[in-house]
Amino acid sequence: MSPTLDDTRTGTEADQRLLTSPDTPWVTLVWDDPVNLMTYVTHVFETYFGFGRAEAKRLMMRVHTEGRAVVATGNREEMERHVEAMHDYGLWATLAKQDEA
Amino acid sequence: MPFVRPRGGDEIRVRLDADERGLLTDLVGQLVSLLENGDEGDPALARLLPAAYRDDAEAAAEFRRFTADDLTRRKLENGRAVLAVLGEPGSTLDRAAQQSWLRTLNDLRLTLGERLGVTGDGVPAGDDKQLQAMGHVFDWLGYLQEALLRSLPKA
Numbered sequence: 001m002s003p004t005l006d007d008t009r010t011g012t013e014a015d016q017r018l019l020t021s022p023d024t025p026w027v028t029l030v031w032d033d034p035v036n037l038m039t040y041v042t043h044v045f046e047t048y049f050g051f052g053r054a055e056a057k058r059l060m061m062r063v064h065t066e067g068r069a070v071v072a073t074g075n076r077e078e079m080e081r082h083v084e085a086m087h088d089y090g091l092w093a094t095l096a097k098q099d100e101a
Numbered sequence: 102m103p104f105v106r107p108r109g110g111d112e113i114r115v116r117l118d119a120d121e122r123g124l125l126t127d128l129v130g131q132l133v134s135l136l137e138n139g140d141e142g143d144p145a146l147a148r149l150l151p152a153a154y155r156d157d158a159e160a161a162a163e164f165r166r167f168t169a170d171d172l173t174r175r176k177l178e179n180g181r182a183v184l185a186v187l188g189e190p191g192s193t194l195d196r197a198a199q200q201s202w203l204r205t206l207n208d209l210r211l212t213l214g215e216r217l218g219v220t221g222d223g224v225p226a227g228d229d230k231q232l233q234a235m236g237h238v239f240d241w242l243g244y245l246q247e248a249l250l251r252s253l254p255k256a
Binding site: 032034035036037039040043046047080083084087088089090092093094095096100 | 148149150151152153154155156164168171172175176203204207208210211214219220221223243246247250251253256
């Protein structure tokens with residue numbers, strides 16, 4: 001979220017963490033699952049994330065062969081929205097900090 | 102062909118016979134009951150509403166607190182949309198109904214897959230007649246989902 005005017009303080013009150021520890025990006029991971037059809041997972045990647053067919057298939061194959069794939073990167077709130085959407089479709093998805101995924 | 106989309110159109114005709122409609126109605130009814138009254142510890146329910154964080158139980162519980170009701174409500178709406186079509190032979194699926202069907206067929210397969218202990222090798226073999234019958238139903242649901250995916254209009 002963007003800071004509001006109220007959050008924008010001056011001087012020593014400013015949040016030091018903004019300078020010393022920039023936000024680590026988060027990722028959305030989709031995990032391999034013995035039930036979900038490969039064609040369905042590809043369909044979800046195409047329709048929800050808007051990937052082209054080739055990219056959607058590549059990511060689906062990565063899930064299938066490597067057990068998981070990163071399908072999105074961004075801030076935590078965005079990744080939580082993606083994970084909820086994946087659960088809506090019945091895909092097995094989680095989110096994690098990029099450096100801990 | 103259980104699903105047919107007339108050339109150039111967006112809507113899909115459902116072509117299931119009375120037995121198939123009856124079976125699917127029964128299964129979706131069971132899914133609705135599971136979502137409405139299921140035991141929180143039921144592994145099938147856990148698969149329908151999985152943890153969003155793998156290594157952080159607290160964050161996973163918080164995520165569940167904020168999302169589980171909405172997710173469950175949407176899954177119930179999808180299931181009821183399928184039941185509405187099944188109750189009216191000859192009705193067609195518009196784009197919204199197509200998504201409800203895809204997701205409900207998938208939720209049914211997840212639930213049945215959990216009950217059957219489906220692995221990457223498929224449905225486990227066994228002598229139990231009831232499990233064998235459930236295995237056939239699981240395969241049939243996969244066939245339906247695949248057929249529906251193939252008949253979808255272009256996005």
